[in-house]
Amino acid sequence: MPKLTVVISQAQGKNPAKQQLEAELVAALSSDANVEVSLVPNLYDLAADHSATQFLRSIPGDVIVLSWLFPRAARWILDRQNVRGHEGVSLLESKSDDEESDDESPARKNGNGRHGPDDAKKNGNGNGNGHGTEPDLRPVPNRKIYCLDLRDHSDAKVYLGEIRRIASEASLSLVDLFSFLKTQPQPERLEKYLRPLDLLAEQKSATSLDDDDDVPANGEVVRRRWYPVIDYSRCTNCMECIDFCLFGVYGLDPLGSILVEQQDSCKKGCPACSRVCPANAIVFPGHKTPAIAGADGEVGDVKIDLSKLFGAPSAVELAARERDVELVRDGRDIVGLSIGIPKRLKDKPKKPRDELDDLIDSLDALEL
Amino acid sequence: MSDLTFLMGKFEARIPTDRVYSDNHLWLQADDEPNCYRVGFTAYSVRLLQDVYFLEWSIDPHSAVHKKQEIGEIESSKAVSTLYAPVDGTILDFNERLLDDPSAINTDGYGKGFLFRMQTEVTFLTPEEYVAHLAAGWDKTEKLIKGQYN
Ligand code: SF4
Ligand code: SF4
Numbered sequence: 001m002p003k004l005t006v007v008i009s010q011a012q013g014k015n016p017a018k019q020q021l022e023a024e025l026v027a028a029l030s031s032d033a034n035v036e037v038s039l040v041p042n043l044y045d046l047a048a049d050h051s052a053t054q055f056l057r058s059i060p061g062d063v064i065v066l067s068w069l070f071p072r073a074a075r076w077i078l079d080r081q082n083v084r085g086h087e088g089v090s091l092l093e094s095k096s097d098d099e100e101s102d103d104e105s106p107a108r109k110n111g112n113g114r115h116g117p118d119d120a121k122k123n124g125n126g127n128g129n130g131h132g133t134e135p136d137l138r139p140v141p142n143r144k145i146y147c148l149d150l151r152d153h154s155d156a157k158v159y160l161g162e163i164r165r166i167a168s169e170a171s172l173s174l175v176d177l178f179s180f181l182k183t184q185p186q187p188e189r190l191e192k193y194l195r196p197l198d199l200l201a202e203q204k205s206a207t208s209l210d211d212d213d214d215v216p217a218n219g220e221v222v223r224r225r226w227y228p229v230i231d232y233s234r235c236t237n238c239m240e241c242i243d244f245c246l247f248g249v250y251g252l253d254p255l256g257s258i259l260v261e262q263q264d265s266c267k268k269g270c271p272a273c274s275r276v277c278p279a280n281a282i283v284f285p286g287h288k289t290p291a292i293a294g295a296d297g298e299v300g301d302v303k304i305d306l307s308k309l310f311g312a313p314s315a316v317e318l319a320a321r322e323r324d325v326e327l328v329r330d331g332r333d334i335v336g337l338s339i340g341i342p343k344r345l346k347d348k349p350k351k352p353r354d355e356l357d358d359l360i361d362s363l364d365a366l367e368l
Numbered sequence: 369m370s371d372l373t374f375l376m377g378k379f380e381a382r383i384p385t386d387r388v389y390s391d392n393h394l395w396l397q398a399d400d401e402p403n404c405y406r407v408g409f410t411a412y413s414v415r416l417l418q419d420v421y422f423l424e425w426s427i428d429p430h431s432a433v434h435k436k437q438e439i440g441e442i443e444s445s446k447a448v449s450t451l452y453a454p455v456d457g458t459i460l461d462f463n464e465r466l467l468d469d470p471s472a473i474n475t476d477g478y479g480k481g482f483l484f485r486m487q488t489e490v491t492f493l494t495p496e497e498y499v500a501h502l503a504a505g506w507d508k509t510e511k512l513i514k515g516q517y518n
Binding site for chain 2: 309
């Protein structure tokens with residue numbers, strides 16, 4: 001019977017508290033017969049051809065991914081890497097309430113074409129790893145991916161409890177998982193992920209490193225990256241992002257679906273396009289504003305954002321300003337609000353929106 | 369001089385007349401040095417925020433800022449917000465006591481719960497003007513206040 005796989009995605013940087021939580025989890029789970037624990041570099045930073053990415057793709061059954069990211073961000077980063085499955089629902093209390101659970105499943109199950117095959121999508125980003133020449137509209141693999149946010153709790157026990165709960169839940173439905181054993185992991189490349197304790201030890205003894213790069217034990221350098229991640233459960237394929245970004249980050253897959261094609265052309269720190277996306281579908285997992293970093297911002301007891309009340313510039317103002325900064329850095333001319341600003345926003349009456357309008361709107365969105 | 373009040377539903381937001389106001393709901397009270405103010409949240413802001421439990425500044429003391437520049441983050445039991453400079457000027461220093469425990473924002477928002485000190489040449493709203501500013505937007509907020517906080 002395949003075990004439940006637990007993947008711990010390491011924090012960026014060398015925060016000792018974070019590393020300790022990772023180590024405690026690995027230590028506790030290594031001795032648990034019901035799970036297989038693995039430690040990988042930060043998910044967001046993994047290149048498509050990194051061995052850890054290939055390892056992730058090779059996991060056959062249910063998987064729990066613990067990362068220092070909002071679950072929604074983690075889920076769509078994995079999706080972009082062709083690590084897919086149904087969303088597993090964690091019962092852990094989280095800072096960002098994610099009750100949306102099956103939100104994306106209907107759209108994706110009935111294969112409405114918005115979501116092309118990720119192998120096609122990898123064009124801009126190096127090759128895939130060989131499998132997946134299938135046509136579009138693949139069904140979502142019949143397994144669950146649980147994404148847990150390691151920032152929610154500081155006590156490893158909380159996570160261990162939830163992992164055991166999921167493990168017992170999963171053991172009831174493990175029978176049909178064998179059908180998913182299609183891909184062939186390359187054993188020698190994968191082995192290192194199955195020895196997380198050695199890996200931790202190796203890391204501890206690693207010599208001091210450039211602060212900006214996290215080097216995993218296998219020697220593959222993982223650079224910090226910065227790029228948009230599309231939440232296809234929200235994206236309406238409206239094309240506003242591709243019109244707005246002047247740096248060639250976005251592209252279309254063969255079926256005309258929006259795609260983050262040239263991830264590494266994105267400007268570090270620039271979150272501009274996420275502000276123009278009308279569906280709030282563009283996530284920058286490393287951004288400090290939770291709504292941009294992938295917090296689930298529209299359900300449950302999520303807090304009201306009072307930023308407008310306290311003087312926030314409008315999203316479009318901000319986006320255009322941020323884009324201009326990057327244009328100047330590239331030695332190009334600033335364009336302000338003249339290019340790629342959606343009509344719906346441009347044609348708005350000049351009178352600045354009252355901050356209270358925005359408040360009311362945000363409440364309407366909450367359906368109070 | 370007696371304080372003004374602004375009625376938020378049943379809640380009376382007190383607007384003291386010994387200071388001036390910015391349109392983004394901060395009060396400013398002249399400090400010792402010229403053009404220097406203590407700055408804090410008005411009762412109106414605090415009422416919307418409810419219990420503040422997290423406050424963080426993203427700029428260093430003695431930073432020049434421009435209006436609407438992001439300067440920090442706040443989180444309360446009910447809301448989150450980025451914080452923005454009210455006007456062009458220089459943020460001199462932050463209220464240290466809030467950094468460990470921001471509860472003074474709720475208990476003494478017009479006094480010990482001030483946020484920072486700022487130097488600027490800009491003129492601000494008088495208490496009367498600020499109350500008028502609040503009144504102008506009130507109809508729309510009423511629904512919010514009632515639905516959320518009463
Ligand atoms: S702007 Fe948002 S909704 Fe529109 S295509 Fe881009 S990601 Fe999708
Ligand atoms: S953040 Fe800026 S550079 Fe990156 S994709 Fe968006 S608009 Fe383009």
